Amino acid sequence: MMVWLWALIGILALVVIALLVKIHMLQKAAEEIGESFADRLQTDTNTLIHISSRDRHMRRLARAVNVQLRRLRAQRRRFQQGDTELKNAVTNISHDLRTPLTAICGYLDLLEQEEKSEAAAQYLCIIRNRTDMLNHLTEELFQYSVILAAREDEARxxxxxxxxxxxxxxxxxxxxxxxxxxxxxxxxxxxxxxxxxxxxxxxxxxxxxxxxxxxxxxxxxxxxxxxxxxxxxxxxxxxxxxxxxxxxxxxxxxxxxxxxxxxxxxxxxxxxxxxxxxxxxxxxxxxxxxxxxxxxx
Missing domain, CATH: 3.30.565.10 (Histidine kinase-like ATPase, C-terminal domain)
Incomplete structure (x- = not known):
């Protein structure tokens, strides 16, 4: 009777040890996935997550995380591309507007020196105000594009x-x-x-x-x-x-x-x-x- 009891205790001890080892391996695999995922988010790399565990459930989890990681990278690339295109568009538009606006302001200066009726002077004043407003908005757009392109390590x-x-x-x-x-x-x-x-x-x-x-x-x-x-x-x-x-x-x-x-x-x-x-x-x-x-x- 005692032999069977000790045998049962031995078997249970082996099972407990095996379970503890299994739990430890699962914890290690989960930590690997978490650390690798955090590292992939911080670095610009195409490397996927790899784990040392052979457990099929943890490997399935790693594959699922990799799928989402690929989608996240694709969305990030689209965002970065769109953001770059927007910055370039703002710079180009503001630059293209500045040249004709300068010419318009020059002709307005000439017109203001000419003889004109009271109504014409009033209309010219309105045109001048609107032109100055557009000039201000264009300059603000240009400054915005310059600021976005500036490096973070500017002189401090x-x-x-x-x-x-x-x-x-x-x-x-x-x-x-x-x-x-x-x-x-x-x-x-x-x-x-x-x-x-x-x-x-x-x-x-x-x-x-x-x-x-x-x-x-x-x-x-x-x-x-x-x-x-x-x-x-x-x-x-x-x-x-x-x-x-x-x-x-x-x-x-x-x-x-x-x-x-x-x-x-x-x-x-x-x-x-x-x-x-x-x-x-x-x-x-x-x-x-x-x-x-x-x-x-």
Missing amino acids: EEVVVNHLLEESIAAFYGVLLAHGITPHIRIPEEKVVRVLDSSALSRVFANLLSNAVKYSNGDLEIVLSETGEIAFSNSAARLDSVQVGRLFDRFYTVESARNSTGLGLSIARHLTEQMGGTIGARYEDGRLSVLVTLPDA
Whole structure:
């Protein structure tokens, strides 16, 4: 009786050991699939996932992951190709428009020097305004294409964010006052220093101030914290949460925002992320807030 009992215990022990070995091999195979999948997503390679396990279920899982990986790569290639084509199209269109616009502006200058009736002068003024608007939009498209083509390793330097923000506000102060906006500014006395591209950060501030001109109901609050966060907030009754959620989408324009390509905030987001920071917007109780967080020094 004891012999049979020990034999049964031995068999059970062997079964348990075999199961533990099997579980270990399955865990190893699952880890291989997970690590390989993460590596394939981060690197631009056509290599598929291979595992050392002979278990048919894990190999079937690896084949299924490879199928999805191929589809993901195909979609990524289509996206990259489409994105490249769009950037090239924007560059070409903006460049092609600049030449005839320059000629139009030149002929308008000549026409303004000629004798003309009051009605003709009025029509010419309208044409001049529309031409200047088109010239501005074309230039913004061209700058957008240039910014997208810029490398992420542009020259960086120590920037005193306090001073740069003050200079940006001063440059826009006349425009803000002309639109009935008196900004309330809170900037700490202690210097907030970051290693950044100063021209890129200046462009971000300019675009956010321009955004305030478009949507503000007459107020603007600008706050710089000692941790490197800059908040631009203003009342914006013409907006809603859905529109605010799309403000950073390129070419998206709110109907109430005239003379806009919908690229200003998209450029601001691209430049901020290129410098390692983040930017976002929220809408609460009729108030639009845009928060820029700069990377640590």
